[in-house]
Amino acid sequence: MADHRFSLSLVGLLMVAMAFLKGAIAADYEVGDGYGWDVPPSNSSEYYPSWANRYEFKVGDSAVFNWTGNHTAAQVRNQADYDNCNTNATEMTLYAVAGVRVPFTTEGFHYFICTVGTHCEQGQKVAFDVIAADESSAPRATLFSLSMFLSALAIIIQAMSIAETIVYAER
Numbered sequence: 001m002a003d004h005r006f007s008l009s010l011v012g013l014l015m016v017a018m019a020f021l022k023g024a025i026a027a028d029y030e031v032g033d034g035y036g037w038d039v040p041p042s043n044s045s046e047y048y049p050s051w052a053n054r055y056e057f058k059v060g061d062s063a064v065f066n067w068t069g070n071h072t073a074a075q076v077r078n079q080a081d082y083d084n085c086n087t088n089a090t091e092m093t094l095y096a097v098a099g100v101r102v103p104f105t106t107e108g109f110h111y112f113i114c115t116v117g118t119h120c121e122q123g124q125k126v127a128f129d130v131i132a133a134d135e136s137s138a139p140r141a142t143l144f145s146l147s148m149f150l151s152a153l154a155i156i157i158q159a160m161s162i163a164e165t166i167v168y169a170e171r
């Protein structure tokens with residue numbers, strides 16, 4: 001019985017570990033955290049870049065743009081478009097639905113602006129410096145495989161201890 005409880009807690013522990021490792025493989029970043037995607041309180045074009053500076057974005061991670069009211073998240077081509085708040089629709093990828101999740105599929109800078117009114121000029125813009133997932137992805141993959149193996153092992157141990165309990169019950 002004690003064995004059974006032990007293996008159950010082992011399974012629980014491994015599930016937590018797996019969730020953690022899965023989180024380490026790809027992360028979602030809600031732009032602006034609790035403030036969301038809006039005109040910055042200070043109209044400062046440093047507001048979102050300084051938010052972005054707190055994180056390390058990797059290929060495979062995603063940006064989530066959440067807002068209420070009239071906003072968009074538009075990925076513009078380069079720093080010039082970002083600096084100039086270029087809202088030319090044919091030169092951007094426009095996301096108009098709040099809560100949109102945009103995965104980073106390439107390394108390098110990714111620039112986003114809001115195309116509504118003068119929001120971009122008022123600082124509703126963000127640049128992500130996305131780095132490769134390469135050198136860290138190998139150990140992560142290994143850790144993930146290891147956690148899968150340990151989970152399988154824990155399930156086997158649990159199944160064995162249940163079988164043992166049944167044997168005891170039948171005696």
Ligand SMILES: *[C@@H]1O[C@H](CO)[C@@H](O)[C@H](O)[C@H]1NC(C)=O
Pocket residue numbers: 041042043122
């Ligand atoms: C931000 O810009 C808007 C529009 O230009 C202006 O009405 C508002 O007073 C500005 N807010 C701050 C804190 O500068």
Ligand SMILES: *[C@@H]1O[C@H](CO)[C@@H](O)[C@H](O)[C@H]1NC(C)=O
Pocket residue numbers: 030036066067068
């Ligand atoms: C998006 O923003 C709304 C309003 O600010 C909030 O209620 C909701 O929880 C946010 N969604 C996520 C996924 O953060």
Ligand SMILES: *[C@@H]1O[C@H](CO)[C@@H](O)[C@H](O)[C@H]1NC(C)=O
Pocket residue numbers: 088089090091
């Ligand atoms: C918008 O971009 C397209 C493609 O680069 C260009 O042909 C067009 O002239 C631009 N429109 C404006 C108003 O700048």
Ligand SMILES: *[C@@H]1O[C@H](CO)[C@@H](O)[C@H](O)[C@H]1NC(C)=O
Pocket residue numbers: 070115116117
């Ligand atoms: C949002 O703002 C745009 C201007 O950028 C305007 O054309 C549109 O009608 C607005 N939508 C709403 C629902 O206010």
Ligand SMILES: [Cu+2]
Pocket residue numbers: 038039070071072114115116119120124
């Ligand atoms: Cu906006």
